[in-house]
Amino acid sequence: MISDEAGQYLVNIAKKTILHYLETGEKLELPDDYPEELDEKLGVFVTLNENNDLRGCIGYAEPIEPAIVATIEVAIAAAFNDPRFPKVTEDEFEKLDFEVTVLTKPEIIYVAHPDQYIDEIEIGRDGLIVQKGYSRGLLLPQVAVENALDEENFLEHTCMKAGISADSWMDESCDVYKFQGQIFK
Structure with missing residues (x-):
């Protein structure tokens, strides 16, 4: 993936981007x-936390932009366009913790029967994307660890993030992808 130096550069750019926008x-x-x-074109997510609580998280799952460009774009989106949260203010900027996750290209998981997905996922290494029709949900690898989720619960939470029923991953019309991420703070 990328060097630690480049990852730290992305964290600093995310901070500079949000401050500049403010x-x-x-x-x-x-x-x-x-x-x-x-x-290099890479998937990138910027996560903002305040007092260990999520404050914004937006990103590109697919490698559609160079990592530097993607980081600038999703930093602004995480701070000002995450529909779950109000826009970040200047007063709270100093309280934010910044995290950049650089992703590998998502790969579809092929299984003979959906219950085999559990054997194909490694908690702490893999992030998930669940897609059914036009509904799509993504959870970064660290989400499973931070919330003590096992493989089945991780699949269920990814389905719920997509806005579909928790057991949708068992439906053969549902596609499950996995990816890995490098986390920089």
Whole structure:
């Protein structure tokens, strides 16, 4: 994936991006000095926490933009466009903890029967995407660990994130994908 140095650079860019947006209302210009490896198209999520509580989390599951560009875009989205939370304010900026997760490309999990998904998922390593029709939910790898979820509960919570019933992963019309993530704080 990417080096620790590049990952820390992304965390700093996420912070600078949000602060710049708070001060000017404008998107941060692409810096000149970023590590060249961040030109690679990668899935990226920016997570904001305040007092260990989720405060915003938005990202790209698919590698559609260079990592540096994706980080700037999703940092703004996590701070100001996550529909679950009000916009981040200048007063709370200093209280935020910043996390950037860089993702591998999601891979569909092929199984003969849906109950075999449980054997194909490793808690702490894999994140999940569940898709049924137009409904799609994603949970990052750290969500299972932070919430002490086993494989079945992780599948159920990913279904609920998609807005479908918790047992939808057992439906053969449902697709389950896994991916891995590098977490930088």
